[in-house]
Amino acid sequence: MAHKKMTLKDMVIRGHVFCWDNGPYIMGIINVTPDSFSDGGHFLELDDAIMQAERLIEEGADILDIGGESTRPFSEPVSAEEEIRRVIPVIKAVRQATDRPISIDTTKALVAKAALEHGADIINDISALRFEPVMAEIASSFKAKVILMHMKGTPKDMQVKPCYDDVIGEVRSFLEKRISWAVLHGIPKEDILIDPGIGFGKDVAHNLTLINRLQEFEELSAPIVVGPSRKAFLGAITGIKTPYERDIPTLGAVAVAAVRGAHILRVHNVKNARQVLSVVNAIYQEKPTDGCQ
Incomplete structure (x- = not known):
């Protein structure tokens, strides 16, 4: 059953207007790491990471999420x-190549500050600013958007x-x-997004729930980010x-999350997600007509 999302105020990031009624939007993942669970080492070299960024943009990524x-x-x-x-x-190379919003996936204030200085727009903090509280001061000074995620x-x-x-109830209370x-x-409240933290201190049943x-997180009046991509709970099921x-x-997971109220979906394979969301949006935005056309 389709869920009608609560109307949220549009968010402008680097000149791009995110009208949440028209989403979900797609956040493409670029892991510049040797050991990430899915693609560790694939984009550790600068040229490979830049090529991946270009590929994700071509495939329809609205935001690029870069993590080290x-x-x-x-x-x-x-x-x-x-x-x-x-x-x-x-970040420097991607910013030179595109005006697409960039998110820095970090819990460290020094990393966030350096990223924002070189063109990032969003801080994606899995600790919800708990690990280094000075992160709030940095976000505020740069007028950055902030994703607060739940992690146990x-x-x-x-x-x-x-x-x-x-x-x-516990995840919602934490985010509140x-x-x-x-x-x-x-x-500012209008600069905050939330993420229930799929796979971060949850078992299979918790993630599915x-x-x-x-939609029960909508009462927090913030755009909802969901990141189910390639995670272990999907492996446990399949x-x-x-x-x-x-x-x-x-x-x-992407299709159900979209129907249930997600505003941004964080994925590795942007091309596939874009195709699925096109179908989901076409189905649920279809308007009834009177008579034949």
């Missing part, structure tokens, strides 16, 4: 200096028997508190062990 540290389950953190070394050349624990321990009494904290620390009941081979299962 793996946040897969049980991953080890890297230093801010190493993360900067990985991402800044890519840290990447190193988040998948060790995650447990909730009420996953929807983080929105309030961010606003209190200088980030979050996607199926996504039996596909290799993350890179989970693009088709990903599309099932």
Whole structure:
């Protein structure tokens, strides 16, 4: 059953107007890492990362999300200096090539500041500004958009028997508190997006519940970002062990998330997601007609 999304105020990012009633929009992933769960090492070299950015834009990405540290389950953190070394050349090159909004996927204030200085527009923080609270000051000073994500624990321990009494209520309460904290620390409410954190401290049932009941996060009055791409819960359902081979299962999650109220979908395979969303939008935006045409 289709869900009618709550109307949100349009968001302008680097001159691009995001009219949430017309979404969902697509965020294409560029992991400049040797160890990300799906494509680690594929785009570690600068030329490869730039080619991937160009490919994602051609395929229909509305936002490019660039990250230099793996946040897969049980991953080890890297230093801010190493993360900067990985991402800044890519951000600089992509910014020279396109005006498409760029998101920096980081929990580190130094990395975020460097990224914003070189052309990034959005801070995508899986810790929801908890790991380094000074991130709020940096976001505010650059007038950056901020994605606040729910995560239980840290990447190193988040998948060790995650447990909730009420996953929807607990995730929603967490995001509500983080929105309030961010606003209190200088980030305008209209610059905040939220992410329930699919796969970040959740088991298969938790992830399925979050996607199926996504509309229950609309009361927070912020655009909803969902990132199901190639994640382990899809492998648990389908039996596909290799993350890179989970693009088709990903599309099932993308379609349902779109129907349930997602405003941005973060994916590896932009081309496939764009095709699926075109069909979803065509079905649910169809208007009844009177008589024959």
